[in-house]
Amino acid sequence: MPKLSKVVLAYSGGLDTSVILRWLQETYGCEVITFTADLGQGEELSAAKAKAQTMGVKQIFVEDLRESFVQDYVFPMFRANALYEGTYLLGTAIARPLIAKRQIEIAQDVGADTVAHGATGKGNDQVRFELGYYALNADIKVIAPWREWSLNSRTALIDYAEKNQIPIPMDKRGEPPYSTDSNLLHISYEGKALEDPWTTPSEEIFTRSVSPESAPDQPTWIEIGFQKGDPVSVDDETLSPAALLEKLNYIAGANGIGRADIVESRFVGMKSRGVYETPGGSVLLPAHRAMESITLDGKELHLKDELMPRYAELIYNGFWWSPEREMLQAAIDETQKSVTGTVRLKLYKGNVVVEGRRSANSLYDKNIATFESDQTYNQADAEGFIRLHALRLRTLKKRQG
Numbered sequence: 474m475p476k477l478s479k480v481v482l483a484y485s486g487g488l489d490t491s492v493i494l495r496w497l498q499e500t501y502g503c504e505v506i507t508f509t510a511d512l513g514q515g516e517e518l519s520a521a522k523a524k525a526q527t528m529g530v531k532q533i534f535v536e537d538l539r540e541s542f543v544q545d546y547v548f549p550m551f552r553a554n555a556l557y558e559g560t561y562l563l564g565t566a567i568a569r570p571l572i573a574k575r576q577i578e579i580a581q582d583v584g585a586d587t588v589a590h591g592a593t594g595k596g597n598d599q600v601r602f603e604l605g606y607y608a609l610n611a612d613i614k615v616i617a618p619w620r621e622w623s624l625n626s627r628t629a630l631i632d633y634a635e636k637n638q639i640p641i642p643m644d645k646r647g648e649p650p651y652s653t654d655s656n657l658l659h660i661s662y663e664g665k666a667l668e669d670p671w672t673t674p675s676e677e678i679f680t681r682s683v684s685p686e687s688a689p690d691q692p693t694w695i696e697i698g699f700q701k702g703d704p705v706s707v708d709d710e711t712l713s714p715a716a717l718l719e720k721l722n723y724i725a726g727a728n729g730i731g732r733a734d735i736v737e738s739r740f741v742g743m744k745s746r747g748v749y750e751t752p753g754g755s756v757l758l759p760a761h762r763a764m765e766s767i768t769l770d771g772k773e774l775h776l777k778d779e780l781m782p783r784y785a786e787l788i789y790n791g792f793w794w795s796p797e798r799e800m801l802q803a804a805i806d807e808t809q810k811s812v813t814g815t816v817r818l819k820l821y822k823g824n825v826v827v828e829g830r831r832s833a834n835s836l837y838d839k840n841i842a843t844f845e846s847d848q849t850y851n852q853a854d855a856e857g858f859i860r861l862h863a864l865r866l867r868t869l870k871k872r873q874g
Contacts, residue, residue, distance in 0.1 A: 495634075506530070508530040509536045510538050512538055545856075550563060554758060554765075561735075563793060594619050595743070604795075663745065682726035693728055696815050697757070767832055780801055816829070
């Protein structure tokens with residue numbers, strides 16, 4: 474093994490990264506610096522710090538990045554109305570660029586030339602982390618233990634932990650029914666009991682939403698205010714980005730909103746089944762589209778929709794820091810200058826219904842759109858419009874005989 478002096482490890486304090494911490498110390502004989510990011514996963518992170526201390530870590534970084542996560546990553550993504558394969562709101566993928574960025578910054582601050590992560594060799598996250606690392610520091614060294622070691626099962630991890638006096642949570646001693654990833658935007662469930670795409674997920678797994686059947690029998694109405702494409706208020710209460718998303722998570726989850734059962738195409742080539750809870754995001758997406766519907770020109774809106782799948786794929790595949798993502802972001806952000814106003818929604822038993830939208834920048838003119846008589850739109854003009862667009866179709870038909 475090459476001799477390393479310092480390694481910055483993305484550390485959660487869980488079984489996997491705790492084993493990785495000890496394995497790095499033993500295998501490479503290096504100093505390990507841990508970095509734990511609070512992205513709103515709802516866990517007490519002081520335990521991760523204490524655990525790292527017991528394992529001999531001298532430099533421990535635990536940082537609250539919730540506001541930056543929502544403002545600088547989630548909201549720009551929602552300006553694009555990004556959906557991967559038409560269903561996935563990219564809750565895991567959008568967190569990785571921020572974690573990678575802070576790891577590289579910490580490595581620079583502490584004089585480390587190496588970073589490490591706990592992503593497996595089968596998943597997308599290894600790609601997302603490492604593309605981020607290399608985009609931000611072309612010379613950084615990367616250690617991915619799951620691609621190097623022989624600890625290829627949970628039983629092996631637990632055995633290693635016990636032999637090395639690494640504390641193991643009681644619920645980790647048994648075989649869990651699924652693995653999870655969580656942040657302020659979403660929580661995901663994958664693996665084990667969910668590996669059969671025909672199997673219905675157990676109601677017991679969900680933590681951020683009630684089932685639609687258990688949601689209140691009366692609707693909840695909310696109004697979301699937007700400014701230049703970003704949500705800024707709920708029911709006239711101005712909130713910070715993280716506080717706004719947290720509030721929407723609570724309201725939407727209580728109304729049975731935000732669950733998705735998806736089979737997605739991983740960047741590494743396989744199909745994967747995941748169950749997701751994204752309550753607040755499942756409200757923000759239709760609300761933002763409703764705001765755009767009256768503030769964006771039709772051709773502008775259509776072109777933006779054509780660009781969206783490519784933009785979503787870039788985020789899913791780990792290319793947040795690529796020039797093409799930044800180019801698309803600049804184009805998307807240019808369209809958002811007029812996307813300011815208020816959207817009214819009804820939330821009811823898993824459904825999000827847009828019931829109203831208004832904006833000082835609205836392009837909707839009821840004097841033109843009305844079905845009553847008006848002095849603006851001459852309906853006779855439509856005949857020439859239709860004949861011009863039909864010209865090529867008529868020419869083709871004549872050639873066909």
